[in-house]
Each structure stands twice: as C-alpha cells, then as structure tokens.
Amino acid sequence: MVTPEAHPVLRTAAEAALIAYRDARAGYGRAELAEYVADGADGTPTMRIDVLVESAILAAIEGSAANALSEETGFVDRGSPVTLVMDPLDGSANAAAGVPLTAFAGAIAVDGEFTEGLVVWLDTGRSWWASRGRPTGLRTSGRTALDGAAVSLLRPRFDVPGAAGAWRAVAERAGRVRILSTSCLEAALVADGSTDAFADAASDTHRLVDIAASVVLAEAAGGAVRDVWDRPIVCDTDLTRRWSGIVAASPALADEIAETLRSEAGLPVL
Amino acid sequence: MVTPEAHPVLRTAAEAALIAYRDARAGYGRAELAEYVADGADGTPTMRIDVLVESAILAAIEGSAANALSEETGFVDRGSPVTLVMDPLDGSANAAAGVPLTAFAGAIAVDGEFTEGLVVWLDTGRSWWASRGRPTGLRTSGRTALDGAAVSLLRPRFDVPGAAGAWRAVAERAGRVRILSTSCLEAALVADGSTDAFADAASDTHRLVDIAASVVLAEAAGGAVRDVWDRPIVCDTDLTRRWSGIVAASPALADEIAETLRSEAGLPVL
Numbered sequence: 001m002v003t004p005e006a007h008p009v010l011r012t013a014a015e016a017a018l019i020a021y022r023d024a025r026a027g028y029g030r031a032e033l034a035e036y037v038a039d040g041a042d043g044t045p046t047m048r049i050d051v052l053v054e055s056a057i058l059a060a061i062e063g064s065a066a067n068a069l070s071e072e073t074g075f076v077d078r079g080s081p082v083t084l085v086m087d088p089l090d091g092s093a094n095a096a097a098g099v100p101l102t103a104f105a106g107a108i109a110v111d112g113e114f115t116e117g118l119v120v121w122l123d124t125g126r127s128w129w130a131s132r133g134r135p136t137g138l139r140t141s142g143r144t145a146l147d148g149a150a151v152s153l154l155r156p157r158f159d160v161p162g163a164a165g166a167w168r169a170v171a172e173r174a175g176r177v178r179i180l181s182t183s184c185l186e187a188a189l190v191a192d193g194s195t196d197a198f199a200d201a202a203s204d205t206h207r208l209v210d211i212a213a214s215v216v217l218a219e220a221a222g223g224a225v226r227d228v229w230d231r232p233i234v235c236d237t238d239l240t241r242r243w244s245g246i247v248a249a250s251p252a253l254a255d256e257i258a259e260t261l262r263s264e265a266g267l268p269v270l
Numbered sequence: 271m272v273t274p275e276a277h278p279v280l281r282t283a284a285e286a287a288l289i290a291y292r293d294a295r296a297g298y299g300r301a302e303l304a305e306y307v308a309d310g311a312d313g314t315p316t317m318r319i320d321v322l323v324e325s326a327i328l329a330a331i332e333g334s335a336a337n338a339l340s341e342e343t344g345f346v347d348r349g350s351p352v353t354l355v356m357d358p359l360d361g362s363a364n365a366a367a368g369v370p371l372t373a374f375a376g377a378i379a380v381d382g383e384f385t386e387g388l389v390v391w392l393d394t395g396r397s398w399w400a401s402r403g404r405p406t407g408l409r410t411s412g413r414t415a416l417d418g419a420a421v422s423l424l425r426p427r428f429d430v431p432g433a434a435g436a437w438r439a440v441a442e443r444a445g446r447v448r449i450l451s452t453s454c455l456e457a458a459l460v461a462d463g464s465t466d467a468f469a470d471a472a473s474d475t476h477r478l479v480d481i482a483a484s485v486v487l488a489e490a491a492g493g494a495v496r497d498v499w500d501r502p503i504v505c506d507t508d509l510t511r512r513w514s515g516i517v518a519a520s521p522a523l524a525d526e527i528a529e530t531l532r533s534e535a536g537l538p539v540l
Contacts, residue, residue: 030463093446097420098464100394101450124370124394150367155447156438164438168426176363177425179449180371193300194368 003129007108007116009064009084013057014120014127017088017104020056021095021122024049034096041074042207042239049096053104054088066108071209075237083109085235087209089122091182100124105184107212109235117216119188128188130220138221140249141193146256148175149196149249152186155179157203162265166228167201169264170257187214187247191221197248199257202228202265204242208235211245218247224254228261273399277378277386279334279354283327284390284397287358287374290326291365291392294319304366311344312477312509319366323374324358336378341479345507353379355505357479359392361452370394375454377482379505387486389458398458400490408491410519411463416526418445419466419519422456425449427473432535436498437471439534440527457484457517461491467518469527472498472535474512478505481515488517494524498531 002014024033028048036045054072061068067083068076086106089095095102100123108116120127130136143149151174156167171177178195180186183206186198191214198214200206215225215233227233228244244261248254272284294303298318306315324342331338337353338346356376359365365372370393378386390397400406413419421444426437441447448465450456453476456468461484468484470476485495485503497503498514514531518524 093420098462099448099459100396126370150363156441158442168434171426172428176451177449178369178451179447181446181448189369192368 001125002118002120002127005131006118006129009061009066010106010108010116010118012060012064013084013086013106014104014118016057016060017053018120018122018125020053021089021102024052030097038072040072042071046072047092047096050089050092057086057088069209069237071207071239074239081111083235085109085209085212087184090184090210094181099181101180101182101185103182103185105209105213107216112235114212114216114235117213119184119213119217121185128191128217130191130217132216132220136220138191138217139193140190140218140221140223141196142222143196143249144252146170146173146253146260149253150174150176152178152180152189152195152198154183154200154203154205155181156201160203163201163203166261166265169260170199170201173260183210184213188217190223190247190249191217193249197246197253197257199246199261200244202244202261204244206243206245207239208233208241209239211243214245214247223247223249224251226254226258228258228265230258271395272388272390272397275401276388276399279331279336280376280378280386280388282330282334283354283356283376284374284388286327286330287323288390288392288395290323291359291372294322300367308342310342312341316342317362317366320359320362327356327358339479339507341477341509344509351381353505355379355479355482357454360454360480364451369451371450371452371455373452373455375479375483377486382505384482384486384505387483389454389483389487391455398461398487400487402486402490406490408461408487409463410460410488410491410493411466412492413466413519414522416440416443416523416530419523420444420446422448422450422459422465422468424453424470424473424475425451426471430473433471433473436531436535439530440469440471443530453480454483458487460493460517460519461487463519467516467523467527469516469531470498470514472514472531474514476513476515477509478503478511479509481513484515484517493517493519494521496524496528498528498535500528
C-alpha cells in the first residue's frame with residue numbers, strides 16, 4: 001500500500017495506476033497492449049497500455065489543483081506551485097508482454113524543487129516512498145566502489161556511438177549485472193539497499209519522468225543521482241530533454257560510474 | 271499456490287521452500303545470507319541462504335520414497351525409480367540481497383526421464399507447472415526468429431573465452447534484452463509467452479538443476495531446450511556437469527540462438 005503520508009495527488013495517481021494496470025492486463029491481449037497507438041510528448045511512440053494507464057491516472061487526478069507532467073500527455077498546467085511529475089507505467093515493454101516488473105513512479109515538485117518520490121511495483125503493490133527532510137526507513141548499501149558492485153543497467157545500445165563500450169566497461173568491473181527493464185523499480189532497489197547502482201550507460205534514454213522519483217528516493221536513503229555528462233537533473237516541462245541517469249548507493253559510487261561511462265563513451269565501440 | 275495435481279514430493283518441496291525463504295529473509299541480514307558457508311555438490315561455494323532453504327526442503331521430504339538431487343547436497347539415493355531434481359533457491363544472489371526475483375525449481379524424473387516441471391516464484395507464490403502428456407495452459411509466444419526477439423540472458427562473462435562475444439552477438443540482434451539473474455524464473459516466462467527465449471551465452475554455467483524444470487515446462491508449452499554445444503540434457507547425478515542452456519519459444523528459435531552463440535564463441539572476445 002502507498003503510505004497515507006504521501007501527497008494526496010501522488011497517492012491518488014498511484015492507486016489509479018494499480019487498478020488501470022490490472023484491468024489492462026486482464027482486458028487485452030499482449031499484441032493489443034504493445035501496439036503503438038500514439039506519439040508521446042517526448043516524440044517516441046506510445047503503446048496502448050501506456051495510454052490506458054495514463055488516461056486512468058489523469059482522470060483520477062482531474063479534480064486536483066496540482067499541475068501534472070506525464071510521459072505521453074506532457075505538461076498539464078493548472079497554475080499551481082505543485083507539479084506531479086510521473087511515469088504512469090515504467091517498464092512498458094515488460095507490462096505489455098507479461099514480465100511482472102512494472103512500476104508507477106511519481107515525484108512532487110514544489111516551485112521546481114523535488115520534495116517527494118514514490119515508486120509502486122504494479123505487479124505486487126509494494127511501494128517505496130520518501131519525502132525530503134523527513135526520516136525514512138530506506139537506506140542504500142552505502143557501497144563506494146564499482147569493482148564488485150551489483151549494478152543494474154539499461155540494455156546495451158549498439159546503435160548509439162560509444163554506448164556499448166561504456167556499458168561493457170561498467171559490466172566488466174561489476175560483481176553482478178542485471179537488466180530488469182524498469183528504471184524506476186531498479187532505482188528503488190538501490191534506495192533500499194538491494195542493489196548498489198542503476199545506470200543508463202551513456203545512451204541518453206532517460207527523460208525526467210524516468211528519474212525524478214529516483215532523485216528523491218536515492219538522496220533520502222544516502223545515495224546519489226548523477227547524469228553521465230554532468231547535466232543537472234532539473235524539473236523541466238520539456239520532455240524531449242534526455243539524460244543518462246545514474247542512481248547509486250553513495251556519491252562516490254555515482255561519480256566513479258559516471259567517470260567510467262564518460263571515459264569509455266568517448267572511445268569507439270569495442 | 272502450487273497445483274494439487276503436482277507430484278506430492280514436488281509440492282511438499284516447493285511449500286517448504288516458500289516458508290524457508292520467507293523465514294531466512296526475516297531472520298538474517300543481507301551479509302549473513304550472502305556468506306559462503308560451504309561448497310556445493312558442484313564444487314562452487316554455497317551461500318547461507320542456499321543452505322537454509324535446501325535444509326528445510328530436505329527435512330520436509332525426508333519421509334518421501336523418492337530420491338533427491340539437489341544443488342548443495344547432491345544425490346540422496348533411496349533406491350526409487352522417482353527422483354526429485356531441484357534447485358532449492360534459484361537466484362541466490364537476488365535472494366540474499368533482496369532483489370525479489372528468486373525461485374524454487376523442481377523436476378520429477380522417472381527412470382531417468384523428466385515427467386513434471388515446477389517453478390515457484392518465491393517472492394510472490396506464483397507458480398508454473400507442467401506434466402508430460404497432460405494438457406497445459408502454458409503456451410510460448412511461438413516466435414521463430416532471433417531478430418527482434420525478447421531474450422533473457424545470463425550476465426556476460428568476460429573471463430570465459432568467447433563468451434562475451436557470443437553474448438553480444440545475441441544481444442545485438444534481440445529486440446529486448448533482460449538479465450533477471452534467475453534462470454528458472456526466466457525460463458518460466460518463456461513457457462508462458464512473456465519472453466521469447468532465455469540463454470546461457472556459452473559460459474557453461476548451467477547445471478542440471480538449473481534447467482531440468484525448464485525442459486518440461488518449455489516443451490509442454492510448445493518451446494524447446496537446447497545446449498549451445500548440442501550436449502543432450504539428461505538426468506545425471508553428477509552435478510559437476512555443465513551446460514549452456516537455451517530455452518526458447520520454438521525449436522527454430524532455439525536452433526538459431528544456439529547457432530549464433532556457437533559461431534561467435536569460437537572467435538576471440540570482441
């Protein structure tokens with residue numbers, strides 16, 4: 001269950017996501033759910049299951065005063081200082097196919113500063129929540145070195161110059177490598193200490209909605225979030241902006257992963 | 271829940287695994303669970319959490335007439351034609367760390383022929399079961415070609431000659447790549463059509479206990495299991511034997527993945 005302490009719009013959104021995801025899986029076949037039915041606000045194609053979940057959330061929070069920034073629809077401006085930044089369905093490909101690793105991820109930004117982060121594992125209802133300046137039960141592993149670390153990665157991208165070599169450089173030094181195909185859930189596992197880091201290996205795949213919740217969760221838990229190219233992760237309604245996000249158990253580990261990816265990404269693909 | 275149709279020793283073992291896993295996670299810290307406390311029957315070190323789960327299962331099935339072949343203990347010979355071949359805790363590293371992707375996997379062999387397979391996702395209780403010659407609700411995706419397929423892989427091994435190049439050859443052609451770090455759960459997702467294939471990319475990591483249940487599940491669902499080097503996957507009590515297993519949605523896809531891995535693994539690592 002989502003904690004009652006969470007901001008009402010965040011809670012309402014997450015609860016709508018849980019129901020909409022369950023209904024979508026029950027009511028449609030895999031091919032229907034995976035069908036590209038629109039182009040999202042970031043210019044990439046959107047699956048039917050993304051539209052189903054996002055529509056249900058937007059309907060559920062229609063009465064809220066908060067603005068909303070969402071993967072497919074983009075920015076819904078209600079003139080509020082409060083904005084819900086969300087990925088309605090993280091792990092869309094998992095969701096459509098039936099791989100039970102999908103998440104709702106949302107962050108609250110007040111006057112452009114992130115104050116709360118929430119990730120809900122839609123397949124089980126388990127959730128991770130943190131609020132800036134409030135105590136949290138979340139605690140990263142505290143690991144500071146890449147050698148031997150347990151690292152989750154986005155899949156290697158062979159079509160992005162330098163990205164496959166960068167992926168390999170991290171994978172070769174890590175003690176464990178996972179690709180769960182759901183950035184927000186992987187970041188939540190960093191925040192609770194189950195893994196040491198999660199990274200987009202210099203492929204610039206992440207949009208703000210993919211990392212906003214992770215910023216709050218990881219930092220509250222003693223971890224850190226970085227971009228490979230050191231771009232600040234700021235609240236911006238332009239969803240075409242991309243990052244190569246790194247969520248790590250400590251600032252030192254985040255820096256070492258960023259450095260490793262950066263130095264390899266400049267070289268030709270191995 | 272495990273289906274009541276399953277062989278009693280398989281059901282008893284799975285139910286003991288569910289309880290022992292929950293108790294181990296609740297009763298010990300991560301470092302304690304991950305501590306290497308013994309050497310398994312295959313010669314590799316064993317974590318405390320593996321010992322806890324396997325001991326609980328062996329105690330639960332002590333009254334059974336069936337033989338047991340298990341990861342750590344090896345072969346318990348009761349002179350029966352029936353043998354339970356099991357991995358008590360697939361995804362040990364996930365289990366110790368708290369990544370909720372762990373499984374019990376068991377197969378029944380009668381006179382050396384596999385007749386039943388069962389995988390239980392220990393974090394949720396969800397299970398996949400099939401029995402040879404009986405109808406099953408499991409159905410693979412039916413996919414026949416590697417290009418664009420959703421493929422799960424063991425992590426790339428940079429220390430095994432040829433293995434990293436083989437890994438890359440498959441990853442580069444696949445449409446999706448995942449590393450969930452739990453072979454049996456990944457194979458179950460092939461059997462139910464959520465992913466198209468799972469493979470050990472020529473690293474010879476798989477032992478019989480890692481693939482026995484998958485053979486029954488995948489074949490009952492219309493899929494196929496192969497070894498990269500075409501070694502037959504036979505019931506053998508020698509757990510030092512290794513395979514590079516491939517579980518695929520169709521015989522054609524299994525063959526294509528085997529061929530791709532084989533031809534790359536012979537070349538120097540890229």
